[in-house]
Structures are given as structure tokens and as C-alpha cells.
Amino acid sequence: MSISVEVGDLTHVEADAVVNAANSLLLGGGGVDGAIHAAAGPRLLEACRRLRTTSHREGLDVGDAVATPAFDLPAAWVIHTVGPNLHRGQDDPALLASCFARSLDVAAELDVRSVAFPAVSAGAYGWPVTDVARIAVLTCRGWLAEHPASSIENIRFVVLDERAREVFETALDAA
Incomplete structure (x- = not known):
């Protein structure tokens, strides 16, 4: 089992499942959510409406x-998770950790081998990327340790820039 980080575009990642930093309405939005909906095509919105x-x-x-099918994305599945919005007072780290753990639960139910995550809640939802990286890495490592027989072999954090990659690398080295 491996956990890695890379700079890239989540909509081009070849993984069994990509995680979407969705909003609670599940009907598309900005940032990662908007990019995933645009790249996956209109059938993703139809699946979310269902x-x-x-x-x-x-x-x-x-x-x-x-989860929904990923349609026009290279992945087979999109796992939608709603991160806490710091601007709305959602500052409980357990909520953020739950995004990563529940996404892995869903991925395991789908029997996938690889999962690609964005930095959930680090963008428009206002969480510092250092907090997101630390919580994400600790949660994913803990989940893998608790589920050694799961199908998941590879977790990738796909971030937008070199600074975020360095922060995630530091979190990976510290955990």
C-alpha cells in the first residue's frame, strides 16, 4: 500500500476512483467540483440529480x-465528499477527517485499488493546506492500518501547485 502526492489535474488522473470536493447539493459548483462535473460530462449531473x-x-x-460513475473521466468512479467550510464555522477537524475516511469506505465498497484525492476544504472552504495535509495523511494512514484486507493499494493526493505538494510531502514524512 502506498500514499503519494503529485501536482496535477484531478480530471486527468488515471485512478479507479477520484474524490470530488463536492457541495452538499451534489449538483456541481466551482473549483474541483466544477472541474470534475465539466470533465465528466452531463451524465454526472444526471447521476447526482438521481x-x-x-x-x-x-x-x-x-x-x-x-459514489457515482465517472462517465467521461479516466477514472471509473467519482466519490463525492462534502468538506467542512471554515468560513461557515465548520472548524471541527473530525469532520474533515471523516471526508477522507468515508471516501475510503466507499472506495473499499466499490473494490477499487487506487484512489486520488484533492486537498478537500483547502480551497474556497478556507482550511489551511497544512491542516488539510496533516489530517488527510493521518486519516488515510490510519484507515489503511485498520483495513489491511481492503482492495485499496494506492492513495494519491493530487494538488494544484508546488507549495501544496511540499506541504503534503512534509505531512507524509511526519506521519
Whole structure:
């Protein structure tokens, strides 16, 4: 099992599942969410709308995760998770950790081998990338240790710039 970090575009990553930093409505938005919806094509929005009329009528809770097919993305699955929004007072690190843990739970249920994460909540939701990196790395390492028989073999953090990569590398070295 490996955990790595790279600078790149999550919409071009070849992984079994990519994690979308979604909003609770699951209907697309800005940042990573908007990029994933644009690259996956209109069927992703249709799949998310179906979730809103069936299992997630009230939307997706902060810290939870749900999957849809990835459609036009290189991945097979998109795992949508809603990170806590620091600007709205959602400052509990457990909520952020839950995004990573629940995404891995969903990935394991899908029997995937590789998962690619963005820096959930580090962008428009205002969390410092240092906090996101530390929480993400510790949560993913802990999850892998607790689930040694899972199908997941590779976790990748795909970040937007060199600074974020360095922060995640530091978190990986420290954990």
C-alpha cells in the first residue's frame, strides 16, 4: 500500500476512483467540483440529480461520501465528499477527517485499488493546506492500518501547485 502526492489535474488522473470536493447539493459548483462535473460530462449531473431524488433527498452531509460513475473521466468512479467550510464555522477537524475516511469506505465498497484525492476544504472552504495535509495523511494512514484486507493499494493526493505538494510531502514524512 502506498500514499503519494503529485501536482496535477484531478480530471486527468488515471485512478479507479477520484474524490470530488463536492457541495452538499451534489449538483456541481466551482473549483474541483466544477472541474470534475465539466470533465465528466452531463451524465454526472444526471447521476447526482438521481441521488437527490432517491437516497440523498436532503443532500450529502458534511463529512459523508457517496459514489457515482465517472462517465467521461479516466477514472471509473467519482466519490463525492462534502468538506467542512471554515468560513461557515465548520472548524471541527473530525469532520474533515471523516471526508477522507468515508471516501475510503466507499472506495473499499466499490473494490477499487487506487484512489486520488484533492486537498478537500483547502480551497474556497478556507482550511489551511497544512491542516488539510496533516489530517488527510493521518486519516488515510490510519484507515489503511485498520483495513489491511481492503482492495485499496494506492492513495494519491493530487494538488494544484508546488507549495501544496511540499506541504503534503512534509505531512507524509511526519506521519
